[in-house]
Amino acid sequence: MKFPGLLGNDKLQARLRAQKRERGLSHAYLLAGPLGSGKHTLAQLLIAAFLCTNKEEVPCGTCQDCRKVWLHIHPDVKWVKTPSVGEVRGLRKDAYIRPNEGLRKLYVIEGMQKVNLAAQNALLKVLEEGPEYAVFLLLAEDEDGVLETVRSRCETLRLAPVSQEVGEAYLRRRFPDVPPETIAREAGACEGYLGRAVWRLEAAAQAAEPAGARADAFLACLYENNTMGLLKSAVELEGLSREEWSAFLQAAGDRLHKTLREAVHKKDAQFETAQILLYLDIIRVLKAQGEANVGLGHCAGLLHVLCAEVMERGET
Numbered sequence: 001m002k003f004p005g006l007l008g009n010d011k012l013q014a015r016l017r018a019q020k021r022e023r024g025l026s027h028a029y030l031l032a033g034p035l036g037s038g039k040h041t042l043a044q045l046l047i048a049a050f051l052c053t054n055k056e057e058v059p060c061g062t063c064q065d066c067r068k069v070w071l072h073i074h075p076d077v078k079w080v081k082t083p084s085v086g087e088v089r090g091l092r093k094d095a096y097i098r099p100n101e102g103l104r105k106l107y108v109i110e111g112m113q114k115v116n117l118a119a120q121n122a123l124l125k126v127l128e129e130g131p132e133y134a135v136f137l138l139l140a141e142d143e144d145g146v147l148e149t150v151r152s153r154c155e156t157l158r159l160a161p162v163s164q165e166v167g168e169a170y171l172r173r174r175f176p177d178v179p180p181e182t183i184a185r186e187a188g189a190c191e192g193y194l195g196r197a198v199w200r201l202e203a204a205a206q207a208a209e210p211a212g213a214r215a216d217a218f219l220a221c222l223y224e225n226n227t228m229g230l231l232k233s234a235v236e237l238e239g240l241s242r243e244e245w246s247a248f249l250q251a252a253g254d255r256l257h258k259t260l261r262e263a264v265h266k267k268d269a270q271f272e273t274a275q276i277l278l279y280l281d282i283i284r285v286l287k288a289q290g291e292a293n294v295g296l297g298h299c300a301g302l303l304h305v306l307c308a309e310v311m312e313r314g315e316t
């Protein structure tokens, strides 16, 4: 099992990897950690790991099931936010209807710490003796808000803050144009819960230059070998207008050129020049196709090719 996009949390990753190998993943997890700690990313990875049909390693990030999971369109995955007791009863009933496509059916409950006692109690039975194909992922910002009886029926996965060093390095790669002192400040202020820093910096970048922000997000996934993120990015890009698309390509090209210059001049550069040249080549092809009025759907298809190339290079 692999965890593209989940930073730090090495022990947790190792534990899940061993569990998957030795006895298979559990049917109920409580994902606990404050806002921005990576609960949603981990939930998505777990769901994809349950549903991915790749024989080698899961989640592969490219099969139909992974795609559907990442786009939130898989019919066997249901997300609910702080459900009422009535909604929990509905969910319980739904759990006894067999999965549509996959072998498993997954329920994600967000904001579990705010679910009232009656609704939490209504969940107990299905957690304990639900159908064998059903999986429950409960997300809580504060574990203390979750009943002991619920907790004892789940395996708890605690998301840990990432170190200042790991956080800062990631934010630098993710937001190359943001001054280092701002990066350091945000890395410190988020206390290791990187999602918070990413949201703040992303909002600022989006407001200042949407195409640049898109390019930064896309390239960060590329550099991190984050196939799941690339997939999401590629699908979002499919929805752009022609002007937005060419602004995105321009911004991505500019950034790659800058990285290339750095790679040539610095011995300890983060990226290999051959790699950057390959990316630049793809951007060039995409630009040429855009000018030749090739449909944007096809261009986004090329981005998928890029995802596949990244995959082959090996994952984090």
Ligand SMILES: [Zn+2]
Residues within 6 Å of the ligand: 051, 052, 053, 054, 059, 060, 061, 062, 063, 064, 065, 066, 067
């Ligand atoms: Zn897959």
